[in-house]
Amino acid sequence: MTVSIVTDSVSDIPKDIAEKLGITVVPLNLHFGTTTYLDNIDLTADEFYERLPDANPLPTTSQPSAGAFADTYRSVLENTSEILSLHASSKLSGTYNSAVLGREELLQELENNGNNNPLHTIEVIDTQWVSMAQGLLVIAAAEAAQDGMNLNDLKSLVNDLSSRTHITAVVDTLEYLARGGRLGKAGAFLGSILSLKPILKIEDGEVQPAGRVRSTAKARQQLRENVINAAPVERLALAYSTTRDVANEMAAELQQHVVSGEVILYQIGPVVGTHAGPGLIATAWIDTKG
C-alpha cells in the first residue's frame, strides 16, 4: 500500500498537480473582516487579488485547526495505513503545530475506540519552507510514493531534497510582510530613504534579505541569474501573484536550465498572498545532486 502525502495550502501546489499525484491539501483560513474563506477553495487567487487593494481592514490568515487535520488524517487512513504530512515552516505558520496536535487527537481517538491499529503511522514534518519551495518537496515525495517508496525512504528523500532547495522572491513592497510580522531579518530593509526593490529568500525557515536593487527590472534580472548560476537545476517553479505575463516570460527563458525542461508556473494563493502582496515574482528550485 502506498504512503499518502498530505500538505497544507501554504505550499501553493497547483490543483491539477495535486489531483494527479493524489496529494491531500489542507486549506488554511483567510479572514476578510468577519467572513472566513478556505484558502484556494472558497476564494480563488484572482478573486482575492481583485479585492485586496480595497480591503479595509486588510485580510488576515490562520492555520487549520487541529480538528481539521484529525478529520483529514482519519479520512486518508481509510485507504492507507501510512501518511507523510509535509508542512510550512513553523517559524512562519502555526500549521505544523496544528498538524501535530491533529495527529495526537486522532491517535487518541482511535485508541479510545479500540481501533488502534499499530500499523497506522502518521509522520508530520516541518519542512522549513513555504510556497513552492515546500511544494516542490511535496511533489517529489508524492511521485516517489506513487513509485512505491516506503515511509522511511521518503523521509530521507525529503531531507536530502530540502538541503538543495532554494526560493528567492522580489516583492513590490515589504508592507504586507511587515504587517503580518513575517519580515524577520529583512526588516533591516525597511526605512530606507531611497526607493529600492528588496530581494528576499527563505533560509532556516525564515524570511531573510537576499539583496536589494534600484529597479524591479534589475530585481527580476537577479532572480533569473540566481537560477542560471545554479543551472542545471533538478526542479523549478515560478510564482506570481498578479503578474502572470512576467512569470510566463521568465519561465520560457529559464526552461532550458531545468533538467526535465519543465517549469511549474503557479499563482500565489490568497493566504501566502496576504503576506506577500501583489506584484510578487518568486523562483523556487532544487539543485541537482553533487
Added chain:
Amino acid sequence: MTRKPNKQSETCSPPQMLAALHAGNTWLEANVEFINALNVFPVPDGDTGTNMLLTFRSSLQSTDTLPKTDFEILTKTMSKAALLGARGNSGVILSQIIDGFAKGLSEKKTIDGESLTFAFQEASKAASNAMVDPVEGTMLTVIRDAATGAKEFIRTTPDSSPSGVLQAALTAARKSLENTPNLLPVLKQAGVVDSGGQGLVILLEGICNHIDGKPLPIPYIHSGNIDTDWIKSQNTSEDYGFCTEFVIQDMNTPFEEVQSVLRKLGDSEGLIGDISLARVHIHTDDPDAILKYGEGVGQLEQVSIRDMEQQHDQFLSFHDNTDLAIASGVVTVASGAGFANIMRSLGSSAVVWGGQTMNPSVEDLLTAIESVPSNDIILLPNNKNIIQTAKQTHSVTGKNIHVIATTSMVEGIAALIAFLQDVPAAQNVVDMTQASSIEWGEITHAVRTVQMNGVTVNAGSPIGISDDTIISTGNTSEESLLNLCKKLQVKTDTILSVYYGSEVEDSTVEETTMMLRSAFPETEIELLYGGQPHYAYIVAVDNENDS
C-alpha cells in the same frame, strides 16, 4: 616611582604641582572606561572619560618643554593648551576649570592653602561661564561644591596647607557627586552619578593621593548597572547628528553675537574663550552650516566632526550583553547631512564626516572602525583623495579592512545598496564593488577660467563634471545640470537620482524636478536631499543593464 610624603608642607612649588597633576592624569587614565560607562548626559555616547583625559593630557603635555619655575607661564600655557585640546562638553568645562585655576594662581611663586582656595573659586566661576545653559547635577555643581568645601575649610583652619584644602575639596566633591542624581533626573533614571563629576573627583583623588604620598589604588570597576532598555529608549536618531568642534582664531564678530548665532544652529552649544581664541562645541545635524558660519567669523582650526549615533551605538553595545556582532560592517565617508542619513538607512554602521575639502585623518577613520561591532570592516572612502588614507588604516587596526575605492558618495550609495549585514565580508566586497560602478556627474562652480570645446567658461560659472572632465556648462546650476544629464546615459529604464546640496533652495528643488521630468519623461527621477557643500547637484545614473 618613589614619592616623598608632602603632607606637612605648607606650600607647593611648580615641580611639585606638576608632579601632582601627572598623578591626577595617571589616575584619570586608569579610570577612563569607568567614567565612559557612566555617561548618560547630555547624550548617552560614552565618551566623557576619554574627552576629559584627552583634554587634561594635552594641557599637561604643553608644559613638558617649559622651565618648571614660573607658575604664571606654566598655568597660562596649560590653560591655552586645554582650550585648544578640549574635546566634548566635559572637556570644554574641564578646560575652563584649568583656566580658572591658572587665573587664580597667576603671579604666585608657590601655592599655599589660601591661594589654592582662591583658585578653586576662580575655577568654579569659569566653569559656570563655560556653558550657555548651565545644568545642575553635572561637573559644574561638583566643582562649585568642591570650591565651597575648600572655602569652608580655610575659614575654620587658616594657614592650612594645600594638602588640607585639597582634601576638603575632595570630600565636598565626593558628597556633591553622590547628590547629582537628585539634581538631574536623567541620572536617577539611569541609576548613575554624573560622569563628568565622577571624572573630576577621580582627578582630584589622583592629585591628593600623590600629595599624601599614597600609592594609587586599584581602578574603579564598571558595574554595568545602567538599564540598557533605558539607553535604548534614548535612541531617537533625530536627537543625535554630529558632534562638531573647532577652534576659532581672531574673531571678527562680537563674542556674544557668535554665541547667540551658534545657539540657534544646534544643541549642547558651548563657545568658550575670547575673541582671539575660542572653542566651539555643538551638536547638529548639519555641521556644514556651522562650519560655514565659523569660516565667516574667523579662522578655523582643529575641526572635528564625529557621528554621535555611532558613539551611542558603541556605548549601547558596551552595556548590552546581547551579541551585537555582525558578519561585516560598513564605514563610509560623507559630507552632507542628507547623504549621511541615506548611508545610515542603507546599513552603514558609521559615517565619518569628510570629503573634497576636508579629508578625514587615519585616526578619524580608525575611531569609526573600532566603533563597529564587527571584525570585518568595509570602508567606502567616497573620494579619490581619501582612498589612500582609507588604505592606511590596515596598519593601525587589528580588524580586517576592505577598502572599496569609491570616488563619490553616489558610488558609495550604489555599493551600500548591495550590502548585506549577515553576508561574509568577502562576498559583500565582490557584490558591492560590482554595484559601485555606476555613471555619475556633479555640478559645481569653475574655480578658474577654462576652455571647454573651444568655449570659454569663466571662473565662478556653473559646470557639470563627469569622469574628471567638464562636460556641461550653463548660466545656472540647473541649466548646467540639465546639460549634464543630456550627456549621461539616460535611457527609458534608467533611474536618475539627483542629490541636491546645501546651497539649493527648497523652491528650486521643485522646479528642478519639473525641469528634469519634462526633459526625460520616460525616466524615473528621484530628487533627494544630499546636503553636500560645494556641489549644487550630484547625479547618479542607474541603468538596468549595469552590473
